[in-house]
Amino acid sequence: MLDQLLATLNEVERAAIDEEEYNILRAVVDELPAFSREISQLIPILQDIQRKHGYLPRLTLNMVADHVQTTIGKVYGVATFYNQFRFNPPGRNPIKVCLGTACHVKGGEILLENFERRLQIKEGETSADREYSLERVACIGCCALAPAVVVGEKVEAYVTPSKVEGIITEIEVRNEMAAREQMKNEAANG
């Protein structure tokens, strides 16, 4: 199925698919049969792909359309309708700035700007090194602890513009420590 799909692409499109994306596509081919082929499975399937692989590569939409026996247009229409689905890979540290009412009133917008400035990416984008991605969410239900930001899985409460720097520094320090640890291990083993 995958080869047939790839054959429909032109050369530029084919070249744009890197190894990582190709591996996702291969995995999805194996995962799809776990779902029944009814249209009501469409959203659960898309959710499953995103949960396992972080995003929906373009060709997976074709594969899903084929599986639930509908058109690619329909799948694309559904996938773009819901806020949850994304079409580019997320960063290793996805940052979600809550812009619910309480967070907005307490300056969530300013936090978002600070992240944009600090990470040099815009809302909805992923940094070139795939370290960070930045997005806004409507409300995570932590309104009494506003403004809130979700970093990875962790919810940060009472975030201030100057805490933005701290959050990023914490991630950088953690990465640095992990890298040193790895170097140490490699030296010890090598």
Next chain:
Amino acid sequence: MKQPTGSPKEHLIVHAERAQERVKELKESSVPVIYVGCATCGLAAGALETIAGFEEALKDNGIEAEIRKVGCLGHCYAEPLVIIQNPGFPPILYQKIGAGEAGILVRSFLKDGSDPCYEYLIGALEADENFPTLMDYPRYLYENRVVMEHCGLIDPENIDHYLAVGGYLSLAQGIEKGGAWVLDEVKAANLRGRGGAGFPAGRKWEIAKGIEKTSKLVICNGDEGDPGAYMDRTLLESNPHQVLEGLALAALAVGAERALLYIRAEYPLAVKIMEKAIVEAQERNLLGAAILGSDFSLEVSVFQGSGAFVCGEETALIESLAGNRGMPQPRPPYPAVAGLEGLPTVINNVKTLSTVPSIIRNGHQWFRSIGTEDSPGTAIFSVVGEVEYPGLVEVPMGVTLEHLVVDVCGGIKDGKELKAVQIGGPSGGCLPASLMETAIDFDSLKTVGAMMGSGGLVVMNEDTCMVEVARYFTDFTQGESCGKCTFCRIGTRHMRDILQSITVGEGTMEELADLEEISEAVIKGSLCSLGKTAPNPVLTTLRFFRDEYVAHIEEKRCPAKMCRSLIAFYIDLEPCARGCDACVACCPVDAIFTTSNRKKAIDQEKCVKCGECVYACPPEYDAVRRVSPPEMIPDQGVEPLTEKEESES
């Protein structure tokens, strides 16, 4: 496990007795038990660090104790919340317990057993002469917890805890007396839908029940998309079995054999807890085939919403379950007549279903004795914003806004003035201080142009700009409009653009009239309540805070000093302290420089108006000023410090 025989109630009594024994072991534990609030808000406030702190301190001091994760009490201002049950003491509730405080509690209270650390405690859960009890506080005393009674006190991931407090007893009773009796009770109780519209739940059930078809469906609507409301999340996370029991009772009443929980994807913890609860309930024969030995069966599953506000609307929710874009459909047919797969489908909000077990347990007369004649029962609000004690509050319907905000939630923080209360989220309105005597029930709120919505209540002080709030909500509904109806899709867009131009000082007075005209059109020309209520925030702010709109348009001034295009910050050189660098360090764009007299000033070209320097400036100087319009900055003759001067110092 061997299943007992006999009537459903006898079945349940066996379950309940077993559960009570197991819970009793915990309650009468010879070692201390530490309960830590671990719902999303507790985790955000650092509950995991608190647990780590307890674990480390217990280990260091060689003390044996049990740590249990519980749900949310709704007292978000005091998170992380901890209840310690130390033998010889009543259970005590502590507030704001971080890892450090956890260590102190272990050393002084658990190890020495002498000092219960009065400085951190709120009160004892039971009456005790040595401690204040929770009822000594207005935040607890004025509340009437019916639906949230057990939230934060029981372990949501252990069905025994729910069974031990009488859980599923209503279901057993319902099965014995039959679905028709359950329906009659709920109808007689006049339970109105807590999702916002207030449609009587019993009526909805009756319609579905009356359709002569073999199969029916019950859906729990947990697609809580209203930014600023999180009580559904709390109920799902803190007392999942109560939701399931309500769902089962609804299914029993309408004669459904299939039930679904629709939970939004932004609530991963709620999904996890609910899925676990379903498995536990099935294991105990409280869900699944032949429930409690009766001929009533119910298959329950969870469906994750994918993040679309409009899916809170019944017909849109059904569309998304069917694998379509979540676009509302014309009614009739109502879902209760023909919903998912054309089957009669009853959709009830999480709060509505959570209320049902208590009605069955205590009877409809009891329920009607709470609240008002037309809106009986309690209402749960998430009161957030500028109040002293934000969080979830459950009060009888019909209390005034004043009572809720001032008496229960402690009034406005930092001695400021109440300006407005935003009630009902994007579908609701902003009510001014003069309307604080309005009663909170479905009908009274409609008369002043707001609505109950799902119960989000954001309290705002004088520093919040009403035009900006209207812009925010319109921007939200514009983004969430499904695009089906022209007026909702394009009308909200025009409204948003006009509001946007007003907040940056480019609005005109003619546009105010346009806003009102478009609002009317959007209300008339929209199919679902997303569009029909979208103009509410704009119309209420125009009605009650028109002078703010006028100030933005005619004076280019934001009275609340919030709209960033219309304000500026400057440092008052008089109180600014020589040599102090607090503001310089916090500025994200290096806009603050040292002046020739070694004080600080802001480069207006660089300043992004984040306001961080206001907080950074030590209160004893308090030198940063905010003005609107920006031209109000006085000329203080600021000169930057030259390099020559700097090198001389």
